Amino acid sequence: MADLKKRTVDAGMKAYGWLEHRLGLIKPMWAAASHPTPANNASWMYVFGSAATVLLILQVVTGILLALVYSPSASEAWGSLNLLNHNIALGWYLRALHGWGSDFMIAIVILHMIQVFLFGAYKFPRELTWIVGVLLLLMTLGMAFTGQVMRFDQDAYWGLGIGASIASRVPFIGAPLVHLVLGGPIIGGATLSRFFTLHVFVIPGLLLASVGVHVFMVLRHGVSDWPMPGRIVSKATYEQEYHELTQKTGIPFVPDAAWKDAVFAAAILFAVMACAFFFGPFGPGGQPDPTIIQTAPKPDFAFLWIYAVLAFLPPSLETPVLLVAPVLGIAFLLLLPIFAAEGERHWARRPVAVLMVSVIAVTLGIFTHLGTYTPWSPIMEAWTADAVPVKYLHDRTPLERQGAMVLQDKQCRNCHSLAGAGGQRGPALDAVASHMTEDQIYRQVLQGGGNMPAYGNALNPSETKALVAFLETLRGHDLAPAIDASRTLASTGETHTSATPAPPQPVQPHSATP
Amino acid sequence: MSELLKHPGESGSADPTPEEKAAAHSRRSFLFKMSVLLNAAVGAVMAVPLAGYLLGPTMKKSTSAGGWITLGSVDNFPVGETRLVDFDSPAARLGDGETSKVACWVRRVSAQQFQVFAINCAHLGCPVRWFAQSKLFMCPCHGGAYYEDGSRASGPPERGLFEYQYKIAGNALTIHAGGMPTLATQASCSEKSKPLIQIQSANDAAGTEAL
Numbered sequence: 001m002a003d004l005k006k007r008t009v010d011a012g013m014k015a016y017g018w019l020e021h022r023l024g025l026i027k028p029m030w031a032a033a034s035h036p037t038p039a040n041n042a043s044w045m046y047v048f049g050s051a052a053t054v055l056l057i058l059q060v061v062t063g064i065l066l067a068l069v070y071s072p073s074a075s076e077a078w079g080s081l082n083l084l085n086h087n088i089a090l091g092w093y094l095r096a097l098h099g100w101g102s103d104f105m106i107a108i109v110i111l112h113m114i115q116v117f118l119f120g121a122y123k124f125p126r127e128l129t130w131i132v133g134v135l136l137l138l139m140t141l142g143m144a145f146t147g148q149v150m151r152f153d154q155d156a157y158w159g160l161g162i163g164a165s166i167a168s169r170v171p172f173i174g175a176p177l178v179h180l181v182l183g184g185p186i187i188g189g190a191t192l193s194r195f196f197t198l199h200v201f202v203i204p205g206l207l208l209a210s211v212g213v214h215v216f217m218v219l220r221h222g223v224s225d226w227p228m229p230g231r232i233v234s235k236a237t238y239e240q241e242y243h244e245l246t247q248k249t250g251i252p253f254v255p256d257a258a259w260k261d262a263v264f265a266a267a268i269l270f271a272v273m274a275c276a277f278f279f280g281p282f283g284p285g286g287q288p289d290p291t292i293i294q295t296a297p298k299p300d301f302a303f304l305w306i307y308a309v310l311a312f313l314p315p316s317l318e319t320p321v322l323l324v325a326p327v328l329g330i331a332f333l334l335l336l337p338i339f340a341a342e343g344e345r346h347w348a349r350r351p352v353a354v355l356m357v358s359v360i361a362v363t364l365g366i367f368t369h370l371g372t373y374t375p376w377s378p379i380m381e382a383w384t385a386d387a388v389p390v391k392y393l394h395d396r397t398p399l400e401r402q403g404a405m406v407l408q409d410k411q412c413r414n415c416h417s418l419a420g421a422g423g424q425r426g427p428a429l430d431a432v433a434s435h436m437t438e439d440q441i442y443r444q445v446l447q448g449g450g451n452m453p454a455y456g457n458a459l460n461p462s463e464t465k466a467l468v469a470f471l472e473t474l475r476g477h478d479l480a481p482a483i484d485a486s487r488t489l490a491s492t493g494e495t496h497t498s499a500t501p502a503p504p505q506p507v508q509p510h511s512a513t514p
Numbered sequence: 515m516s517e518l519l520k521h522p523g524e525s526g527s528a529d530p531t532p533e534e535k536a537a538a539h540s541r542r543s544f545l546f547k548m549s550v551l552l553n554a555a556v557g558a559v560m561a562v563p564l565a566g567y568l569l570g571p572t573m574k575k576s577t578s579a580g581g582w583i584t585l586g587s588v589d590n591f592p593v594g595e596t597r598l599v600d601f602d603s604p605a606a607r608l609g610d611g612e613t614s615k616v617a618c619w620v621r622r623v624s625a626q627q628f629q630v631f632a633i634n635c636a637h638l639g640c641p642v643r644w645f646a647q648s649k650l651f652m653c654p655c656h657g658g659a660y661y662e663d664g665s666r667a668s669g670p671p672e673r674g675l676f677e678y679q680y681k682i683a684g685n686a687l688t689i690h691a692g693g694m695p696t697l698a699t700q701a702s703c704s705e706k707s708k709p710l711i712q713i714q715s716a717n718d719a720a721g722t723e724a725l
Contacts, residue, residue, distance in 0.1 A: 074611040158641070165638040165639040166638065174696070174697065176572035178694075184693075186693055189611065290612075291617040311656040318672065377654055383647075411645050450668075453650055457649060
């Protein structure tokens with residue numbers, strides 16, 4: 001028995017020797033994997049990069065499997081996605097894995113970036129590793145956007161329209177750029193084909209090659225040591241110090257440090273599987289028929305914040321901000337390690353860095369949250385779907401009730417809410433009469449202003465009178481109506497036949513203007 | 515590179531001997547440099563048609579794509595109303611499927627006067643919807659609004675709706691339809707004098723803007 005075991009081991013070693021003598025890769029790869037790394041970076045904070053790589057492999061594998069069925073043709077893509085969802089065994093699960101894998105990959109890549117930034121790990125000699133990492137982030141986002149186009153539904157179609165409209169704002173080359181993006185004058189077969197080419201050939205090729213360069217540089221310079229306050233990075237001494245630290249405290253990366261990476265990657269893969277299984281695939285939504293206009297297009301989660309920013313930019317600033325801000329942002333990220341290659345690494349000594357991460361995170365979080373419920377969009381069905389609350393019709397005159405009809409019929413509710421129902425584009429009207437006088441309401445309705453169109457052409461005089469009469473009854477919890485102090489003064493100066501509906505309350509110097 | 519093999523001509527010392535310098539200017543190294551030049555030339559000749567193929571879609575003017583399309587009899591459009599009409603894009607190609615369909619809003623101002631609006635919001639191209647009661651076009655994406663004549667009413671768009679050129683041939687309403695309209699591309703072969711980007715101020719309404 002022992003003899004058999006010895007012979008098996010010998011045969012195995014011989015086969016390995018035969019292979020390695022010809023291949024010559026196994027020994028150097030093992031040497032790279034087990035290279036010594038300072039013991040202080042064998043930490044749970046250093047696991048994001050490897051998890052992102054594992055997710056990339058998941059995306060490649062699931063992407064290849066989806067491509068077995070997906071048809072990258074404008075006339076068939078949407079149908080083939082439904083085929084995957086409903087007719088191909090486990091097709092829905094593969095789509096869900098790929099979709100959730102994408103969301104997780106963006107999240108992990110961003111976490112990785114924040115960790116590297118806060119730990120000052122982008123400093124000398126790892127500047128180029130960071131720069132390649134920024135390119136990897138951009139490519140990951142590029143995969144997310146082109147992937148959203150692959151899900152060739154209404155959102156993808158109108159999302160392409162938004163992309164083309166942004167491209168059209170580039171000065172001088174706007175028109176050729178639009179046609180380059182779309183592959184022709186309209187969104188169609190050529191558009192899907194070129195986004196498919198980007199999503200499946202161009203960006204993945206660049207992404208895999210860049211990951212190779214990124215990992216090669218990580219091995220070349222070693223994983224950064226845990227930062228300590230006061231331990232300054234200097235180009236003259238850092239590499240010597242890192243070398244000494246590694247000699248003194250070094251442990252082999254595989255297996256002593258890598259087990260944490262492996263456990264975290266497994267947890268992330270498990271989370272992707274759980275989300276895919278319980279929440280299922282993303283879409284596809286409605287079919288990509290541009291004549292179906294009953295749609296409210298929205299981008300995927302990662303781009304909601306951009307969608308929100310686009311709602312708030314004033315027209316005159318939109319083009320400059322759209323074209324200049326991304327260039328500045330990306331340039332800042334790329335040039336950061338060039339200008340901050342030395343100095344403190346620890347976050348406790350870098351308040352500006354911590355502040356920047358906090359401000360950017362809160363800003364993106366707020367815009368993304370706004371993007372989930374789009375308060376700037378009119379609710380197209382509100383005028384027929386959300387009735388005027390009954391409490392606002394009690395004890396009202398026929399004229400005021402007629403005004404409530406006008407309010408519904410003229411689609412005011414699409415932008416204005418009553419009792420929480422309706423659009424949020426404009427202010428809620430529940431207490432409008434307590435902060436606007438009758439004259440101001442007339443002026444606002446007829447002439448518009450702020451973000452409100454003028455309704456002078458859409459309302460006849462009797463409709464206007466009824467509408468304002470109804471609005472005058474909306475005073476929240478019976479707040480005092482807004483009154484024009486000058487009118488009371490003028491009327492008391494002349495006669496007592498006051499025209500204002502103001503009750504005889506002690507006159508407060510109440511200003512209705514904001 | 516294996517450590518067993520040394521580069522030919524490689525020696526340990528840093529500064530080359532005259533023999534090594536001469537070797538660097540050998541016939542072989544000259545021929546190698548010439549072969550690099552040759553490949554650069556072949557590469558350039560190869561690259562021109564490839565770049566031309568890639569940039570092909572940018573070469574055509576947006577106004578040259580498309581053509582005249584009949585939207586039906588003018589009797590389908592009552593005076594004073596605005597109606598949604600679908601048509602197949604004359605710029606469509608093989609494999610466009612449903613995406614070759616286009617919708618537009620047709621407004622009949624008077625017996626002989628029409629306005630035909632592109633469905634695309636002038637802000638970022640989302641499909642605007644017409645509300646006859648309030649006489650407004652509203653965009654679902656970022657809340658752009660337009661008056662019945664297509665001019666900007668409120669929201670982020672910086673100009674009014676894009677319009678198609680139309681003519682009435684006999685009893686039929688015909689429009690010239692081309693590419694997707696954006697701030698740089700025309701929906702139609704419209705007159706060149708009108709700039710596409712025209713930042714309109716919101717309302718010129720004076721006075722306090724309550725809220």
